[in-house]
Amino acid sequence: MQAAQAAMLPDGRRLHLHHGPIDLIVEAWGAGREDAYRRAATRFENLLQELVDELPALRRPLVPGAEFQGAVARRMAAAVRPHGDVFVTPMAAVAGAVADEIVSEMAGAEIAKAYVNNGGDAAFHLMPGERTEAALAAEVAGRIVIAADDPHRGLASSGWRGRSHSLGIADAVSVVAETAAAADVAATLIANAIDLPGHAAIRRQPASELAPDSDLGDRLVTVEVGALTAEETAMALARGVGSAEDFLARSLIGGALLTLNRELRLVGAGAPFETEERTLVHA
Amino acid sequence: MMTEVKDGKVRCDACPVMCYIADGKAGACDRYANEGGKIIRCDPLTILDRTLEAGGEVVPFLQSDWDGRVFRGDEVFVTAIGAGTTYPDYKPAPFIVSREVEGADFVTVVSEAIFSYCGAKIKIDTDRHLGAETATVRADGEAVGHVTTGEYGSQMLSLGGVHHLTGGSKKEGRVTCQTLMDLCNKQAVELSIDGGSTVVVEAGRAPIIDGKPEHRMRVGCGSATIGMFASQWKGLVDEVVVVDDHITGVVSEHQAGKVLDWPDTGIDIKGRRSTPGRYFQVADPGLGWGGTDIEDPLVILGEWNPKKGARPGLSVLMVSTTGEQSAYYVLDEALTPVLKEMPRQLEPTVDLIAENCEPALSTVLFMGGAGGSLRSGVTRNPVKLTRSVHDLRTRVSCGGAPAYVWPGGGITIMADVTEMPDNSFGYVPTPAIVAPIEFTLRRDDYKALGGHDGAVRLLADILAEGGEYGDDVRAMAPPLGDVFPHPEED
Numbered sequence: 074m075q076a077a078q079a080a081m082l083p084d085g086r087r088l089h090l091h092h093g094p095i096d097l098i099v100e101a102w103g104a105g106r107e108d109a110y111r112r113a114a115t116r117f118e119n120l121l122q123e124l125v126d127e128l129p130a131l132r133r134p135l136v137p138g139a140e141f142q143g144a145v146a147r148r149m150a151a152a153v154r155p156h157g158d159v160f161v162t163p164m165a166a167v168a169g170a171v172a173d174e175i176v177s178e179m180a181g182a183e184i185a186k187a188y189v190n191n192g193g194d195a196a197f198h199l200m201p202g203e204r205t206e207a208a209l210a211a212e213v214a215g216r217i218v219i220a221a222d223d224p225h226r227g228l229a230s231s232g233w234r235g236r237s238h239s240l241g242i243a244d245a246v247s248v249v250a251e252t253a254a255a256a257d258v259a260a261t262l263i264a265n266a267i268d269l270p271g272h273a274a275i276r277r278q279p280a281s282e283l284a285p286d287s288d289l290g291d292r293l294v295t296v297e298v299g300a301l302t303a304e305e306t307a308m309a310l311a312r313g314v315g316s317a318e319d320f321l322a323r324s325l326i327g328g329a330l331l332t333l334n335r336e337l338r339l340v341g342a343g344a345p346f347e348t349e350e351r352t353l354v355h356a
Numbered sequence: 357m358m359t360e361v362k363d364g365k366v367r368c369d370a371c372p373v374m375c376y377i378a379d380g381k382a383g384a385c386d387r388y389a390n391e392g393g394k395i396i397r398c399d400p401l402t403i404l405d406r407t408l409e410a411g412g413e414v415v416p417f418l419q420s421d422w423d424g425r426v427f428r429g430d431e432v433f434v435t436a437i438g439a440g441t442t443y444p445d446y447k448p449a450p451f452i453v454s455r456e457v458e459g460a461d462f463v464t465v466v467s468e469a470i471f472s473y474c475g476a477k478i479k480i481d482t483d484r485h486l487g488a489e490t491a492t493v494r495a496d497g498e499a500v501g502h503v504t505t506g507e508y509g510s511q512m513l514s515l516g517g518v519h520h521l522t523g524g525s526k527k528e529g530r531v532t533c534q535t536l537m538d539l540c541n542k543q544a545v546e547l548s549i550d551g552g553s554t555v556v557v558e559a560g561r562a563p564i565i566d567g568k569p570e571h572r573m574r575v576g577c578g579s580a581t582i583g584m585f586a587s588q589w590k591g592l593v594d595e596v597v598v599v600d601d602h603i604t605g606v607v608s609e610h611q612a613g614k615v616l617d618w619p620d621t622g623i624d625i626k627g628r629r630s631t632p633g634r635y636f637q638v639a640d641p642g643l644g645w646g647g648t649d650i651e652d653p654l655v656i657l658g659e660w661n662p663k664k665g666a667r668p669g670l671s672v673l674m675v676s677t678t679g680e681q682s683a684y685y686v687l688d689e690a691l692t693p694v695l696k697e698m699p700r701q702l703e704p705t706v707d708l709i710a711e712n713c714e715p716a717l718s719t720v721l722f723m724g725g726a727g728g729s730l731r732s733g734v735t736r737n738p739v740k741l742t743r744s745v746h747d748l749r750t751r752v753s754c755g756g757a758p759a760y761v762w763p764g765g766g767i768t769i770m771a772d773v774t775e776m777p778d779n780s781f782g783y784v785p786t787p788a789i790v791a792p793i794e795f796t797l798r799r800d801d802y803k804a805l806g807g808h809d810g811a812v813r814l815l816a817d818i819l820a821e822g823g824e825y826g827d828d829v830r831a832m833a834p835p836l837g838d839v840f841p842h843p844e845e846d
Binding site for chain 1: 385
């Protein structure tokens with residue numbers, strides 16, 4: 074079995090942490106960078122094993138009173154706890170929670186700014202006066218700018234084409250939240266909500282057929298989305314907007330950008346999204 | 357790798373997650389997959405092994421079960437498939453392999469290169485009109501290329517290129533990338549042409565045009581068909597018309613008929629006469645007879661002229677350039693052609709046309725330009741590599757398939773994807789295509805052009821240890837047999 078690997082990328086600036094399904098790209102600025110990278114790599118070494126130790130429980134919806142041992146597992150549970158009204162397991166927060174854990178390990182006085190990018194789900198550390206920019210990996214080009222006085226330190230995206238299976242048909246849902254774990258869960262649930270149940274152009278397959286271990290079990294996940302009319306696109310997006318507005322009202326997220334068929338919806342007037350499309354519709 | 361099986365699923369133990377993986381699927385990491393009950397690395401370094409019979413099983417080539425056989429350099433060729441990439445090539449390419457070929461010490465530099473400037477040239481053997489030149493070719497509704505100039509017996513498409521990959525919308529780029537990858541990986545792809553047909557293209561297979569599989573390439577244009585078969589028709593029939601969208605031929609007027617003293621028949625062909633017995637534009641292009649739009653061949657005929665030889669009882673064979681369509685007529689008292697059963701003695705002449713047609717295929721050539729950073733993975737002095745390639749001292753191959761190098765500047769290559777192992781191509785989200793590329797040259801030449809000689813490793817060492825992207829190696833037979841690239845022996 075392969076052990077966790079840590080290597081500097083060829084550019085000499087960024088650290089690559091890899092173990093099994095986890096690939097993290099890490100970058101830090103400041104005098105303490107080397108130390109921070111060492112702390113990140115040390116923390117990463119046993120991180121996957123800690124998750125695996127509690128994996129069966131993490132793949133099930135939370136049961137009241139459940140306690141997790143690992144720090145990452147506790148972050149995952151905390152992120153899904155406010156969403157008790159829908160089907161979700163702590164696994165919906167795994168990518169974000171890993172990013173949060175590593176970035177918190179790196180944070181310190183000698184680090185002005187740092188990020189951990191876990192396959193598009195990212196956690197940031199920003200000292201006063203610092204800001205970070207992320208490019209949006211969506212159908213519509215755009216970016217997200219987060220400044221230190223902004224409360225958001227997490228960014229995550231979800232969509233049916235992504236690595237995780239989705240119950241919905243969103244091309245991409247990007248969410249900012251206080252933590253990457255919170256953003257990860259919210260993006261997953263908003264992307265699930267963007268859907269047209271029973272539509273003939275949407276092909277679905279039980280998640281268990283695609284990945285026997287999936288936390289989604291036999292639930293149908295989207296494997297193909299055919300042509301949709303403008304009305305259908307708007308209808309599906311409206312469902313996602315409803316879910317995102319609910320999360321915003323409950324302060325679970327700072328904002329969300331939803332895309333389907335090159336149509337966009339932005340939820341959260343103060344959200345730090347900038348897109349190239351001038352026709353941006355504020356839902 | 358140790359694996360255990362449960363309900364047809366295989367448990368992978370590459371990492372602590374220990375995923376159960378269904379057949380044909382990948383684990384959570386997308387790096388390891390279940391192929392027929394065995395865990396394989398999705399992108400193993402591929403070694404073409406001449407000692408394995410073509411079509412033989414692809415065996416995982418792991419250090420632990422390597423039988424210790426020492427490969428001779430001319431038996432195996434390390435391809436770039438699964439070699440990984442060092443893009444943007446700040447350091448030497450992943451594998452710089454030293455192997456011995458017939459006593460000389462050769463170096464093969466292998467890398468999976470990221471091509472932003474790349475595409476596929478598609479040749480579709482058919483005379484059917486698929487769409488106008490420059491018409492947009494679409495996949496999944498997105499523009500991925502265009503119809504380019506047709507060739508003899510084939511329609512040509514030019515797909516991909518940097519404008520579709522990165523110059524349009526994100527979806528256009530993603531669909532173009534997927535289309536190129538699928539075509540180059542020898543998978544079937546449905547393409548629709550604006551104002552024209554829908555065609556399913558799969559490298560090395562017959563094209564399917566508007567739902568109908570194409571069987572044959574035409575034996576030649578209508579005029580060439582007359583030239584080839586005129587003597588076989590002499591004495592069996594009074595007139596032969598070979599219907600073709602390009603040049604329709606008429607035996608009584610054609611030079612090939614004249615040398616046989618073929619009598620005039622008073623026939624009149626609607627079309628633009630080129631030279632005697634050869635007519636352009638008898639109909640519009642289409643999916644009917646000989647690549648025209650006609651289903652009834654009589655529509656291309658005018659009045660029969662009795663002053664020039666037309667008479668009741670005169671027999672006429674009309675046939676297409678592939679022999680797929682044919683009909684036999686006899687003029688009645690009013691000099692109107694009446695459809696009759698084909699006389700038995702004429703049937704072999706129609707069959708002969710069909711027999712002389714080659715099977716219609718779609719062929720896919722990958723085309724790309726190896727840019728600056730890729731070359732610097734090979735040598736510290738990139739322009740010397742370009743010169744060495746153009747001097748034929750360095751041979752370029754893609755997944756072991758010999759690549760044609762275009763003259764002129766740069767290293768612009770074309771390679772036939774059917775000569776490469778299956779699924780040789782990948783992509784990065786840029787979007788751009790990841791293709792294997794190998795440079796093979798003599799080791800002394802490699803040193804002379806400023807190669808990373810310190811990074812050269814012996815073949816046996818790579819087989820035993822692998823590279824930095826994992827130690828998984830698979831061995832397979834070259835898809836088309838003996839295709840190993842060798843530099844000139846001068």
